Amino acid sequence: MLAATALGVYLLVVVGATTALTDAAAACPTWPACNGRWLVPLDRPMLAVAWGHRVAALVVGLALAVTTGLAWTTGADRRVRAALTSSSVLYPAQVALGAFAATAATPALLSAVHLVGGMAIFGGIVVALAWTLEPETFDEPAGIADPEEVPDAAEPTPAATADRPDGPLARAKRTAFAYFRLMKPRLMWLLCLVASAGMALAAGPALEVETVLATLTGGVLSIGASGTFNHVLERDVDRKMNRTADRPAATDRIPVRNAVAFGLALAALSLVAFLTVNVLAAALGMFAILFYSVIYTLVLKPNTVQNTVIGGFAGALPALIGGAAVTGEIGLPAVVLAGVIFLWTPAHFYNLALAYKDDYARGGFPMMPVVRGEAVTRKHILLYLGATLLAAGLLSAVTSLGLLYAGTSVAFGGVFLWTVVRLHRERTERAAFRSFHASNAYLGALLLAIVADALVF
Numbered sequence: 001m002l003a004a005t006a007l008g009v010y011l012l013v014v015v016g017a018t019t020a021l022t023d024a025a026a027a028c029p030t031w032p033a034c035n036g037r038w039l040v041p042l043d044r045p046m047l048a049v050a051w052g053h054r055v056a057a058l059v060v061g062l063a064l065a066v067t068t069g070l071a072w073t074t075g076a077d078r079r080v081r082a083a084l085t086s087s088s089v090l091y092p093a094q095v096a097l098g099a100f101a102a103t104a105a106t107p108a109l110l111s112a113v114h115l116v117g118g119m120a121i122f123g124g125i126v127v128a129l130a131w132t133l134e135p136e137t138f139d140e141p142a143g144i145a146d147p148e149e150v151p152d153a154a155e156p157t158p159a160a161t162a163d164r165p166d167g168p169l170a171r172a173k174r175t176a177f178a179y180f181r182l183m184k185p186r187l188m189w190l191l192c193l194v195a196s197a198g199m200a201l202a203a204g205p206a207l208e209v210e211t212v213l214a215t216l217t218g219g220v221l222s223i224g225a226s227g228t229f230n231h232v233l234e235r236d237v238d239r240k241m242n243r244t245a246d247r248p249a250a251t252d253r254i255p256v257r258n259a260v261a262f263g264l265a266l267a268a269l270s271l272v273a274f275l276t277v278n279v280l281a282a283a284l285g286m287f288a289i290l291f292y293s294v295i296y297t298l299v300l301k302p303n304t305v306q307n308t309v310i311g312g313f314a315g316a317l318p319a320l321i322g323g324a325a326v327t328g329e330i331g332l333p334a335v336v337l338a339g340v341i342f343l344w345t346p347a348h349f350y351n352l353a354l355a356y357k358d359d360y361a362r363g364g365f366p367m368m369p370v371v372r373g374e375a376v377t378r379k380h381i382l383l384y385l386g387a388t389l390l391a392a393g394l395l396s397a398v399t400s401l402g403l404l405y406a407g408t409s410v411a412f413g414g415v416f417l418w419t420v421v422r423l424h425r426e427r428t429e430r431a432a433f434r435s436f437h438a439s440n441a442y443l444g445a446l447l448l449a450i451v452a453d454a455l456v457f
Contacts, residue, residue, distance in 0.1 A: 001067040002129040003421050007414045008060035009087075009125055010389050013118040014406045014419030016098070026056075031099040057095060063194065064088055064125070066189055071128070080128045087124035094118060114338040115240065115397050119390050126386030130379050133424040141373040178248040180235065182259060183266070184227030188220055190440070191318045193447040194341055195219050198322020200454035201333040201399055207455060214276045215325040219318060222285045226314075229261035229293035232256055235300075239358045268404070280324040288317040302364065305371045311344030322453050334397045337450075340391040347384035347420075350377050351436035355429045371448045374427065381435065382420050389413050408449035412442040 026052035028034040068084040070076075094117045097347050101114055116308040193217055199207055202355075231249040233237070238250035248254040267289055274282035292314040316338035323334025346368075353360060353367040354377055360367040369377040395401065419438040423431040 001063065001070060002125060002132055005060065005063045005067045005124060006125040006129055006386075007410070007417060008056070008063055009118065009122045010393065010413060011410045012053065012057055012060055012295040013122055013393040013436070014396050014409050015049070015403075016058070016118060017115060017393060017406075022054070025328050031103050034136055038040065041363050046263050057098070061091055061095065063098070064091055077131055080163075082110075082448055083124045083131070084188050085127040087121045087128075088122075094121060115394075117355035119393065121172045122390060122393075123386065126268050126383065129421075130382045130386075133421065135375050135378060141215060141369075141371055162355045175253075176251045179262060181248050182228040182254060182262065184225030184230070184328075187227065188223050189314065190444065190447075191223055192216050193444065193451075194315070194337070195318040195325075197320035197339055197447045197450040198319040198334050198453075199326050200451045201324040201337060202326035202331060204400075204433075204454050206457075210323055211329055214273055215281065215322060218270045218273035218277070218285055219321065221266045221273060222289050223272060225263045225266035226289050227367065229289070230297050232259050232263065232291070237330060237363045237365075238300045241356075241363045241379060242362075243356055243359050274321075274325075277325045278328050280328055280330075281321050284317060284324055287319070288314060291317070305366045305368055307366070308349050308368065312342040316341040321402040331393070336395045336398055340388060340441075340446075341393060343384055343387040343391050344439065347381050347388055347416075348436065348443070350381045351382075351423070351439065353377065354423075354432040355436070362394075374422050376422075378424050378427070381423070385413075385416060385420055395450075399454075401450060405446075405449045405453045408445050412445045 003103050019202045028047060031056065034051050034054075035046070035217065064084075065088060068081075069089045071081045072083050093224045094114070095119060097114050101110055184251060196212065199212060199215060202212075203364040215256045231247055232246075235247070235256070236248040237246050238244035239300075249259055267286070270281055270285055270289070289406070292311075296307070296314055300311050317343055320330050320334050322336075323329075326443070350368055354369050354374055357367070357369040357374070361370045368380060389409070392413070396406060396409070416435070419431075419435040427452040
């Protein structure tokens with residue numbers, strides 16, 4: 001009930017913001033009935049949206065009342081009861097404020113207060129859900145292993161080494177693939193999609209193909225440079241972790257000198273590509289390389305349990321780069337989109353940290369499940385997911401994104417939330433990977449919806 005109610009309130013936040021921006025409320029200027037009618041024709045999209053928002057508010061309000069009642073009658077934790085009671089008390093005031101906004105010419109400040117109220121209700125329910133899912137007894141953190149007592153990861157299996165190519169062409173292919181792996185290609189599609197969403201929000205249908213190509217070329221090259229430097233700087237630690245022991249720099253398939261030269265070449269080419277767009281995009285691109293390669297890899301990752309949280313700024317930078325590439329400045333939509341990515345990163349990566357907890361302990365990294373334990377990590381995943389959804393709702397309020405974005409955010413956000421709740425129940429490696437893949441699907445679908453909504457609809 002908590003999870004369903006949270007998703008219902010989130011639906012109201014996103015669709016409510018979309019309703020305000022599309023002026024759908026003007027199609028239904030009376031309350032609670034719509035133009036004196038309790039049932040309205042659904043062939044008028046704006047009228048259907050406004051009426052659907054009111055019906056959903058009624059259903060969600062009933063769900064919140066039932067959930068709060070269950071919390072009090074089933075002996076839920078007092079923190080859960082307090083959070084749900086606060087949300088239930090705030091809900092009628094939120095409905096009254098929405099009714100006033102729908103029936104009167106309201107200033108932007110009132111709409112902003114209405115949005116904040118919805119976010120506060122949602123936040124209270126998510127916090128209650130997090131407290132409800134807490135285990136009665138917490139696991140003990142694994143702790144970081146002593147580097148002197150940790151053996152290197154197992155050597156590659158015979159199947160991985162027996163068929164090494166002997167011919168010149170086969171060796172060339174193998175070497176080329178090793179260089180390709182240095183660039184961390186798995187990161188490229190998602191980060192390029194982030195930059196594309198930033199460009200689409202900034203330009204809309206006027207977005208030029210030349211700008212897109214130049215920006216994405218610079219982005220691919222800068223991601224490749226960052227990944228290469230990361231491989232070089234972490235090669236000794238990578239040898240201790242089963243997940244990373246076969247990386248090209250860790251196995252010396254690519255000599256360090258060659259890898260560094262390759263990374264510098266990629267960085268230089270990315271600078272050239274970004275400069276064809278504008279100086280701000282180039283400066284942000286260079287900062288992204290330095291932040292990931294130096295600040296995250298050398299400073300944050302080995303030294304603080306908040307490495308994933310602060311390191312999320314690296315993934316958020318493509319949103320700023322995309323916006324800057326179009327306008328030459330950093331606008332509000334790009335900043336809010338960057339906030340979505342920043343908050344999504346812990347909700348996404350903590351799942352991987354759970355699955356590879358022992359590996360990270362072997363490598364000496366102070367990841368959340370290693371230092372604080374798995375139960376705390378699962379709680380943080382849920383809380384950061386809630387924050388991500390709130391940021392996504394805020395994005396709908398500061399842009400002209402429509403119903404495609406709203407529907408995608410709610411649908412895929414619901415799937416992500418379902419997998420996180422299952423992770424709390426099952427507490428297995430499989431559940432962690434399920435949640436990890438759901439987080440990828442959520443962000444990928446959200447970014448595609450942003451691009452489509454901004455450029456087409």
